[in-house]
Amino acid sequence: MTTAALRPTAPPIPNGILAMAVFLGTEAMLFAGLVSAFLILRANAPAWPPPGQPRLPVGVTGVNTAVLLLSAYTMERAARASAGAALRWLAATLALGALFLAVQGAEWLALLRHGLGASASVYAGSFYALIGCHGLHVAAAVLTLAVLLASALGAPSAETTRRRLAACRLYWLFVVAVWPVLYVLVYLA
Amino acid sequence: MTAARSRMAVAAALAVLAPAAALACPVCFSASSARTLATYVATAAAMTALPLLIVGGLALWVRRRLRTAAEPRQSCQA
Numbered sequence: 001m002t003t004a005a006l007r008p009t010a011p012p013i014p015n016g017i018l019a020m021a022v023f024l025g026t027e028a029m030l031f032a033g034l035v036s037a038f039l040i041l042r043a044n045a046p047a048w049p050p051p052g053q054p055r056l057p058v059g060v061t062g063v064n065t066a067v068l069l070l071s072a073y074t075m076e077r078a079a080r081a082s083a084g085a086a087l088r089w090l091a092a093t094l095a096l097g098a099l100f101l102a103v104q105g106a107e108w109l110a111l112l113r114h115g116l117g118a119s120a121s122v123y124a125g126s127f128y129a130l131i132g133c134h135g136l137h138v139a140a141a142v143l144t145l146a147v148l149l150a151s152a153l154g155a156p157s158a159e160t161t162r163r164r165l166a167a168c169r170l171y172w173l174f175v176v177a178v179w180p181v182l183y184v185l186v187y188l189a
Numbered sequence: 190m191t192a193a194r195s196r197m198a199v200a201a202a203l204a205v206l207a208p209a210a211a212l213a214c215p216v217c218f219s220a221s222s223a224r225t226l227a228t229y230v231a232t233a234a235a236m237t238a239l240p241l242l243i244v245g246g247l248a249l250w251v252r253r254r255l256r257t258a259a260e261p262r263q264s265c266q267a
Contacts, residue, residue, distance in 0.1 A: 012258030013251060021250070025243040032239050036232035043228035044221070 071096035
C-alpha cells in the first residue's frame with residue numbers, strides 16, 4: 001500500500017456546507033409551518049386585515065425588499081471575488097442587511113404607535129410571529145457575517161475564510177429567498 | 190375465502206361506499222367555507238410534500254457531488 005492511498009482525501013462536500021444544508025432544510029420546515037398557520041388564520045377570518053387595524057406599509061417594505069435582494073447580489077460577488085475584494089463585498093452585504101433590519105425596526109415601532117401590538121388581534125399576532133421570525137434570522141445572519149468579517153481581518157488562512165464564507169453564503173441566500181414569499185403573502189395578498 | 194379476508198373485503202367495501210366515515214383529516218371536515226377547506230388541503234399537501242422534497246433534493250445533491258468527485262479519480266486510474 002502506498003502512502004498516497006493512506007493519505008486522507010478532502011470530502012467532496014465540506015462538512016460545514018453539508019451541515020448548513022441540513023440545517024436550512026429544518027429552517028424551511030419552520031417557515032412552512034408558520035406560513036401554513038398564517039394562511040389558515042387568514043382563511044378563517046371574516047375580514048383580513050380586520051376593520052380598524054392599521055394597514056401595513058407596502059411601499060417602504062417594497063423598497064426594503066429590494067435592499068435585501070441587493071444584499072444577495074453583493075454576497076454572490078463576495079463569494080466569487082479575490083480575498084481583498086471579497087471583504088469589501090462582505091462589508092457591503094453586512095451594511096445592506098443592517099439597513100433592512102433598521103427599516104423593519106422603524107416600521108414595527110410605527111405599527112406599535114398605531115396600536116398594532118402583538119396581542120391586539122390574530123392578524124397582529126400572526127404578523128409579528130411570521131415577520132419577527134424572519135427578522136430574527138436576518139439578525140442572526142448579520143451577526144454571523146460580522147463575526148466572519150472580524151475573523152477574516154484577523155488574518156486566518158484564505159482557505160479557512162473561503163470555507164466559512166461558503167456556509168455563510170448559503171444561510172444568507174436562504175434568508176433572502178424566504179423574504180419575497182413573506183412579503184407577497186403578508187403585505188400584498 | 191378465510192374469515193380474515195372476508196373482514197378485509199367488508200372493511201374495503203365500507204371505505205369505498207362510505208367515504209365520509211373514513212375521513213382522516215381532523216380539521217378538513219370542520220372547514221366553514223370552500224375557501225377555508227381549500228387552504229386546509231393546500232397547506233396539508235405542502236407540509237406533507239416539503240420534507241420529502243427537502244430530503245430528496247439533499248440526497249440528489251450529495252449523490253451528484255460524490256459522482257463529480259469520483260470522476261477525476263476514475264479517469265486517473267484509467
